[in-house]
Amino acid sequence: MSPPSELSAGFRASLAQAAGSAAMLTDPADCWPYGYDNSRRHALPQAVVFAREAAQIAAVVALCAESATALTARGMGTGTTGATVPERGGVVLSFERMDEILRIAPGDRLAVVQPGVINANLQKALATSGFFWPPDPTSAAVCTIGGNLAYNSAGPRAVKYGTPRDNTLGLRVVSGTGEMLRTGVSTSKGVVGYDLTRLIIGSEGTLALITEATLKLTPLPEAKRTLRATYADIHAAAAAVSSIMAQAVTPCALEFMDASAIAMVSRYSKLDLPEGAGALLMIEVDGPAACIHEAQAAVAAAAQCDGLLELRLAESAEEVAALWKTRKALSPALRHIAPKKINEDVVVPVSRMGEFIEALDRLAHESGIRIVNFGHAGNGNIHVNLLIDPNDPDEVARAATCLDAVFSLVLRLDGTLSGEHGIGLEKRDFVERELDPVALRLMHDLKRCFDPAGILNPGKGL
């Protein structure tokens, strides 16, 4: 399927009829903003259709399947891997107008939503019910539930509460043939038939388009406490993470920053950190108010290990804000320091984290590329940031070699190339390095079952 320069008049008329005239854009200037995502890649779609309901989506998909036109589903475009960039042109199906929360049932611990609901809006609507939906990507204020499901996006809370695959009961979807189907159940158990729900979650819009999701809710914790632990080096911090994960109180956030991340932030903000800080952990625990103090104490005890320079517990909202200041200053600092960052989200087993960061330091030294690491330590999910000047071709080349070495390292440590950002366009050339060849062939076979014409987000994910 090569990018068509424009859609035929006949297809365009049929599409307008299927989409509804008020729900379609074809002027390139109007379509332009629907061609990018947060990877900063861009490709122009020939048409943008606003999804309104399952039957309309089914009609649009059927039309695209008939004419072998690429169809790329899109939430709010906050993904970082180019998965919603319509590389082969065709139609972008935007879910932004399909944003209704259809049902909240606290007694059944579930919510039924349309895919365009913004994550934060769902959390707000749930708050009075005493429940929440655990996935909390950094972009929660603007990203959609449908996007969260497409990427299996998680966030800090995943260490305790899991990812969308752990927090979704069932889906309504449209397959690549334009057929509507139901997957999963409305209950917390169910073993009739194969698990299509989780197969579709994380498939980046390549198997089916989600038109409705039944989400599993979790009770809101009564209380939360924050700790910040500073260590002399990454090995000490990694040992603390292992020790925290080996005891009974699972934190609801266990984030870390390495020495280069701390150094970077300290260039832009005055930091209240002890001398010689070589790694930092931000830890949060939540649970019933009656035992939050004990939970905090248990995690604090586990965080004590050789190389601990300082352990601070926040007792007030101001202190919480003060402790988070260093971590929150990181993203703006990263944006300032380098014209381009390659932001990876690899995962290694928690016990290999120290070894991994040390090897990254060596790679940075050898390649002359600045590498800054932070991330969700409790999951071993590390955002490895390569900071480069895109106008320096030599640096760009060295970064590519370095990234290749990072991926090899991750796989050698029994890790995975993506924890929560997905594959999209950015990582598709590396998928074969991780996946078993037989598994990869099977995945392509499964893709053909769902989407025989190969129109759903072609070229992404696998």
Added chain:
Amino acid sequence: MSPPSELSAGFRASLAQAAGSAAMLTDPADCWPYGYDNSRRHALPQAVVFAREAAQIAAVVALCAESATALTARGMGTGTTGATVPERGGVVLSFERMDEILRIAPGDRLAVVQPGVINANLQKALATSGFFWPPDPTSAAVCTIGGNLAYNSAGPRAVKYGTPRDNTLGLRVVSGTGEMLRTGVSTSKGVVGYDLTRLIIGSEGTLALITEATLKLTPLPEAKRTLRATYADIHAAAAAVSSIMAQAVTPCALEFMDASAIAMVSRYSKLDLPEGAGALLMIEVDGPAACIHEAQAAVAAAAQCDGLLELRLAESAEEVAALWKTRKALSPALRHIAPKKINEDVVVPVSRMGEFIEALDRLAHESGIRIVNFGHAGNGNIHVNLLIDPNDPDEVARAATCLDAVFSLVLRLDGTLSGEHGIGLEKRDFVERELDPVALRLMHDLKRCFDPAGILNPGKGL
């Protein structure tokens, strides 16, 4: 594929070579015990092979695929649906000798096991590490992890800790073509490729044979408390279940018995229950010792509602045993009272449970079939037991009609036909009533991708 009366001499010789001579049975008398499961159905396999390692399994599968010979994987045969009964003869592959725990890594919260490991043996081996693997089917003392994964078997703890799909990170499997492949990851996050792990879990050996599993571990709770709440009727109990599930402390068991179950037990044991007991809840909470009292209090408060006759909290091990006595007496009583019970494990949303049990009472009355209900109320997972005399053809016929009505009722209430026992042979005629026709067709397509010759447990599950 029709049941062969015997295997050809050539096939038998090749199979012996692939299996290893010490790992194969062909004498019908030796094969006989491998032909049944706990459904009490039976079919004789022509050969039994004892799985020893992935390469051997791959060779056996390849051989069966070439000759279109049915191959049925089997743990300890504790399933209740006939899923391991080799209805079409052929080869039974027993995993009982593949029972090694390969690795326990508390810092990474994972264990790697062979499929023949007995659930209870894993829990025992884990205990000193401070972790456990949550799935706890009633048969935990004798059933295998491979079987738990094949059925997605759960148990009481699922209400808090989930099912095998929520507690497995990755698999090594052999597909129906005899190819070995890896699925999933060794970390708690990973989004590279489609989720084959969960697709295979719960597929009853119809997609691939699990040769190794990487299980996600959970910290052992420090403390546990038990409560027993007795209600005037099922509506009061159902309201209490909804109220318990709508608050923040999730019990680690929330089991119930209806009036007919209580009546049955009281015929065989002297029960210490208040007058007029029409429904009973057994509730357990677990967590840090520091807040176990508060957790118990929170659940006790939620259990208070109109129709509560008595709420008892156990303070000692003896009191715990006393409270559980009624529930534990149920299974032996059920075995005594009727020559045959049809034991279903349907699920309805928690909020519909009262309505469901009331409708079951009506069905029992109309059909003249005695129905006894108990189960995992927190999941809405209800074991509906139809007690019949198999020698009374009229009763057998009425029970079939009644069961049909039960399934219709479950589906009307937005439930599912199986929560943890699976489909096997027992429910395969009903699958089409629950599953979306497009989803069912896709499942058959997926089955063909994994097992083009259709040899893996043919005729089961879908």
